[in-house]
Amino acid sequence: MISSPPEPRTRIKICGLTREQDVDAAVAAGADAIGLVLYPKSPRYVTAARAAELARRLPPFVTPVLLFVNAPAAEVRAACALLPHAMLQFHGDETPAECAEAAGPGRPWLRAARIPVDQARPFDLVKFASDYSQAHALLLDAHVEGYGGAGLSFPWSLLPPSVSCHAVLSGGLTPANVADGILQVRPRFTTLAVDVSSGVESAKGIKDAGLIHQFIAAVRAADVLLARPDHALLSAT
Numbered sequence: 001m002i003s004s005p006p007e008p009r010t011r012i013k014i015c016g017l018t019r020e021q022d023v024d025a026a027v028a029a030g031a032d033a034i035g036l037v038l039y040p041k042s043p044r045y046v047t048a049a050r051a052a053e054l055a056r057r058l059p060p061f062v063t064p065v066l067l068f069v070n071a072p073a074a075e076v077r078a079a080c081a082l083l084p085h086a087m088l089q090f091h092g093d094e095t096p097a098e099c100a101e102a103a104g105p106g107r108p109w110l111r112a113a114r115i116p117v118d119q120a121r122p123f124d125l126v127k128f129a130s131d132y133s134q135a136h137a138l139l140l141d142a143h144v145e146g147y148g149g150a151g152l153s154f155p156w157s158l159l160p161p162s163v164s165c166h167a168v169l170s171g172g173l174t175p176a177n178v179a180d181g182i183l184q185v186r187p188r189f190t191t192l193a194v195d196v197s198s199g200v201e202s203a204k205g206i207k208d209a210g211l212i213h214q215f216i217a218a219v220r221a222a223d224v225l226l227a228r229p230d231h232a233l234l235s236a237t
């Protein structure tokens with residue numbers, strides 16, 4: 001059971017960056033983390049060397065996150081050697097033991113929980129959180145072909161009322177729906193961050209600085225609402 005004080009602001013990860021100007025735009029807008037996709041089948045793929053080049057632009061306290069899909073542990077370790085401060089995101093079918101082995105001791109990792117968009121297919125998130133209890137947080141994403149980054153949401157209402165873990169809401173978030181997502185989902189978890197890729201893009205792997213700013217402004221607006229003592233009433237109406 002994790003017990004943390006309430007988060008004053010929602011942390012934000014912008015995922016799938018491939019260009020210097022997009023890293024700079026994410027930082028300028030106030031992102032807490034950037035995601036670099038080390039999955040060769042992704043249209044947002046970057047090599048580990050390119051990821052390290054992009055991550056060198058980051059100021060202190062903005063975290064690079066390396067995303068893998070079913071990569072061998074040796075490949076993960078080799079990338080970590082180039083980006084010693086990176087966090088990891090396992091977004092495939094990795095077991096808890098495979099995640100722990102690839103990350104090695106002391107390096108924090110996120111595990112994607114790929115939640116069916118079809119309401120008829122049950123997904124036991126409480127059991128998943130227990131199975132992946134060594135994860136720093138669960139990243140809640142829609143179960144899509146190609147593993148992720150498809151811009152599709154899962155039905156947030158299907159999430160259990162209470163799960164004792166840190167969570168990152170993702171999957172089809174946009175400047176228009178992220179505030180609603182935070183209001184609906186944050187009360188169910190120990191803390192909640194958000195993650196976006198497609199919703200701030202003009203094309204796959206090409207981010208739009210204006211959309212990144214709009215997305216982060218919408219998150220901040222949700223934070224202001226959540227800080228109000230009557231926020232439960234507001235989100236119910």
Ligand SMILES: O=C(O)c1ccccc1NCC(=O)[C@H](O)[C@H](O)COP(=O)(O)O
Pocket residue numbers: 015016035037039042043044067069091139141146147148149150151152170171172173195196197198199
């Ligand atoms: O971005 C990809 O191409 C990708 C490929 C394989 C696995 C995961 C991938 N991306 C993950 C993400 O960008 C996010 O963590 C998440 O899926 C949200 O993506 P989006 O729905 O596009 O906002």
